[in-house]
Amino acid sequence: MIQKSPFVTKEIKRLFIISLLISSVTLSCTKDSDRSNNSSESNPITVFEPVDRDFDDIKESGVLRMITFYSSNTYFLNQGIEVGFEYELLKEFARENDLAVEVIIVGAEENPFDLLNKGIGDVIAANYTITPERREVAKFTRPYNIVDQMVVYSSELRDRPQTLDELSESGIPISVRRNSSYYSRLMELNEEEYNFNIDPISDGMDTEAALFQVAEGNLVATVSDDNMYNSSNRYMEGLYPGPVVAESDTIAWAIRSNATELESKMNRYLYKHFRFSEDKDEPRRSTFLNVLRKKYFEQSRQMAQYYNPEWQYQSMGVISPYDEMIRTVADSIDIDWLMLTAMIAQESSFNPNSKSWAGAVGLMQIMPQFVDSTAYENYQELYDPMTNIRLGAGIIKEHIEHYSYIDSTEQQWAFALATYNVGPGHMADARRLTIDQNKNPNDWDAVSGSLIKLMQRRHYQKARYGFARGIEPVQYVEEIMNRYRTYQAILALTEQQQAAGFTNVLGPTFNR
Structure with a gap:
């Protein structure tokens, strides 16, 4: 261990x-x-x-x-x-x-x-x-x-019952949510032969939060799945295993x-x-x-x-280690910082030293040959996070402006992201193919279908820029958009939590 x-x-x-x-x-x-x-x-x-x-x-x-x-x-x-x-x-x-x-x-x-x-x-x-x-x-x-439901004690409790009979006789409060399966199981056992002291706690407190309060000594005991206990016990001190109340939950x-x-x-x-x-x-x-x-x-x-x-998260609502840099750059050119964050996650998984097989480098996978060589004489400068973010943000901003005549902001971003991934030439081919099929070249759903068609010989042999692995930009856009919506949801939850205050989590007691 x-x-x-x-x-x-x-x-x-x-x-x-x-x-x-x-x-x-x-x-x-x-x-x-x-x-x-x-x-x-x-x-x-x-x-x-x-x-x-x-x-x-x-x-x-x-x-x-x-x-x-x-x-x-x-x-x-x-x-x-x-x-x-x-x-x-x-x-x-x-x-x-x-x-x-x-x-x-x-x-x-x-x-x-x-x-x-x-x-x-x-x-x-x-x-x-x-x-x-x-x-x-x-x-x-x-x-x-398959998991077992088990009682978990605070290590501050000196006389810890080792069997269900002892626990029933002890009168120790077992803190669980009323709407949880743990509560239901304890009630079942009480109806059978036991007399557990069930202490209902806030429905807003999940099992991890309850375990944390037990570890801190603010709660005496709770119930947890055994895998959850094993996980929490790895990074919480103050937990002690008790008897099993239910075996082999699927x-x-x-x-x-x-x-x-x-x-x-x-x-x-x-x-x-x-x-x-x-x-x-x-x-x-x-x-x-x-x-x-x-x-x-x-x-x-x-x-x-x-x-x-070493992960130095100092506050709630942190999406990545580069939030401050991304916000600064995005604000300076008036683009959505969260979308830029989702792009970086897709491009490099926030690894500033990332380098692709094609030679793209850094957080936003910048291709050195497309950068002004006089401004960046040292290739290694492209690995600098701020430099890389500025360059990548500048490129995506140009693409967004290119599609500014499209009414929908979401559609503008979809076209800009696809262009960032596959290049303007293949995007032009896909839009021309969309027109040939009597569809709207300003509609992402229609153009994404054309991008995929550029993988077929009968289509790409007529295209100016030839074959394109169209599935990649389509998936690229989809995954970034999905991640963006998830980031939005997480930040919304964070804002609600901040408005509610922290005492329910960090304070010595909970509202019953």
């Missing part, structure tokens, strides 16, 4: 607090409220009839929309890069099916099953247990994980009840990564799934590297 130095523990705790500020109060369900049933008092389900949208429709759109919550193992931003156990598992499914992933973050007054059945999203990937109540409104895939993705083709595709994918052995004793997991589990849940060197204490 890797030892936790005081410095690492302190920094990790600080980073963790920042993530909680975004997730634990504003969202009425995160990670495991996500595990609330359809009688949740906060956000009851209102849509029971699903729209007609199956895998063929998703494939035609090119985008799989993931409904989830902002938490440390479902989905979150790490230095601007989208990560999380659920996100990475679903993204691999999307990759195998040539789909982009758009993340739909559940808002404070939204129910994920309503978002699913309305067609706003296509799959709920949020560490969901399969329950009879949920089966009434959605269908579930094969399971991809975790799966939720999809619309009429999405039979999507269910089949997902089940085949999940079967490759998780299935039971012949004796049904131990599940068999793929190497890929084991790597994800180790990365997010187990005490491993990968986890220690993942929570790098």
Whole structure:
């Protein structure tokens, strides 16, 4: 086991607090409220009839929309890069099916099953247990994980019960959300033979937030999935394991009840990564799934590297390490800084030393041959973050201005992004092809179809600039737009959290 130095523990705790500020109060369900049933008092389900949208429709759109919550193992931003156990598992499914992933973050007054059945999203990937109540409104895939529900104590509690009988007799308050499966399970046990002292806490506090309060000694005990406990125990001090209250909960993705083709595709994918052995004793997991589990849940060197204490996030609402630079540059030329941030994530994953096979370098992957050599005599200057951002922003600004006659700002950005990726020559060819097909050359959907057609010989041999791998700019635009919308949602949640104040997370007590 890797030892936790005081410095690492302190920094990790600080980073963790920042993530909680975004997730634990504003969202009425995160990670495991996500595990609330359809009688949740906060956000009851209102849509029971699903729209007609199956895998063929998703494939035609090119985008799989993931409904989830902002938490440390479902989905979150790490230095601007989208990560999380659920996100990475679903993204691999999307990759195998040539789909982009758009993340739909559940808002404070939204129910994920309503978002699913309305067609706003296509799959709920949020560490969901399969329950009879949920089966009434959605269908579930094969399971991809099994967890035990366990009591977790504060290490400040001296006499920690080791069995359920001892816990029942002790009268120790067990703090759980009323709309969680943990609460339901404790109530079931009380109806059977126990007398647990159940302490309802705010529905806005997710399992991570409750564990943090237990670690700090502000709560005496709570209930958590064992994988969540293992993950939290890696970077929180003050947690102590207690008895198991439920064994072998199955975790799966939720999809619309009429999405039979999507269910089949997902089940085949999940079967490759998780299935039971012949004796049904131990599940068999793929190497890929084991790597994800180790990365997010187990005490491993990968986890220690993942929570790098050098990441100096000083406030909420931080998207990337270069937010201040990006804002400064974007404001100076009057473009959307968040879209510029989404571009940098796509181009270089915020790695200032990135260099492509074609020679593009830096945060915005600038091609040296297209830069004024007299202004940048030293090639290494292009690796300077501010220099690179200024150059890239200047280029995208020129493209936006080129398409300024298009009414829609979103359409202007789509054309500008595609031009940044594939070049103005291929874009001109695609627009001419669009005109030849009696379609609107100022409509991105029409032109994106033409870009893809430029991969076909009968079309590109007539084009001035020849063959273009048109699928790449189309996916490039789609992924940046999706990421941009996700960034917007995260910042909106942050603003709501700031307006609500921090005391519910950092204070010594919570509103009951």
